[in-house]
Amino acid sequence: DAGVTQSPTHLIKTRGQQVTLRCSPISGHKSVSWYQQVLGQGPQFIFQYYEKEERGRGNFPDRFSARQFPNYSSELNVNALLLGDSALYLCASSLDLGYEQYFGPGTRLTVT
Amino acid sequence: GENVEQHPSTLSVQEGDSAVIKCTYSDSASNYFPWYKQELGKRPQLIIDIRSNVGEKKDQRIAVTLNKTAKHFSLHITETQPEDSAVYFCAGANTGNQFYFGTGTSLTVIP
Numbered sequence: 001d002a003g004v005t006q007s008p009t010h011l012i013k014t015r016g017q018q019v020t021l022r023c024s025p026i027s028g029h030k031s032v033s034w035y036q037q038v039l040g041q042g043p044q045f046i047f048q049y050y051e052k053e054e055r056g057r058g059n060f061p062d063r064f065s066a067r068q069f070p071n072y073s074s075e076l077n078v079n080a081l082l083l084g085d086s087a088l089y090l091c092a093s094s095l096d097l098g099y100e101q102y103f104g105p106g107t108r109l110t111v112t
Numbered sequence: 113g114e115n116v117e118q119h120p121s122t123l124s125v126q127e128g129d130s131a132v133i134k135c136t137y138s139d140s141a142s143n144y145f146p147w148y149k150q151e152l153g154k155r156p157q158l159i160i161d162i163r164s165n166v167g168e169k170k171d172q173r174i175a176v177t178l179n180k181t182a183k184h185f186s187l188h189i190t191e192t193q194p195e196d197s198a199v200y201f202c203a204g205a206n207t208g209n210q211f212y213f214g215t216g217t218s219l220t221v222i223p
Contacts, residue, residue, distance in 0.1 A: 101158070
């Protein structure tokens with residue numbers, strides 16, 4: 001059974017550009033959460049989606065948006081990229097709310 | 113939102129010794145406390161978790177304890193091995209399942 005998958009693995013963008021990151025949850029998992037992990041720090045919660053509805057949002061600006069599709073996959077969009085957006089973006093899926101979260105390998109975003 | 117603090121930030125132990133990592137949380141509504149292990153360049157892996165209706169949970173060499181009154185929980189690793197070397201993160205989550213992570217503990221097990 002495949003785990004959480006994310007694409008792309010690595011991405012280099014220029015300041016001001018826009019980026020879309022993709023996540024496919026474990027089969028049967030209905031909830032997807034997104035996290036930003038800056039080097040040397042713990043993951044920071046960005047968004048949580050459950051059954052295609054946004055269920056939570058962390059302390060991130062409106063440049064960050066996300067959505068979940070009918071097949072439970074998800075996209076994270078970041079507009080007007082800043083140098084400070086450079087980080088590892090992790091997606092995690094869980095069977096349902098209140099269950100364990102399993103992480104994908106992440107997308108390493110570098111903004112130059 | 114929740115605020116999770118984690119100590120120490122770095123920890124070195126001799127192989128075979130025990131390691132203890134401590135976390136405190138602020139939100140009394142938090143009821144789920146997972147621990148993740150992250151090796152360099154890899155994804156965080158869930159190693160053990162505990163829910164608020166339980167005081168202690170063990171899985172072989174790993175145990176977690178929870179004190180809801182004091183709002184702190186700890187990870188205990190016994191008989192440490194070099195492959196235990198990694199960064200460990202604690203997290204707190206409420207019924208909404210939104211995880212708030214600590215800042216991580218870099219554990220080095222010296223052979």
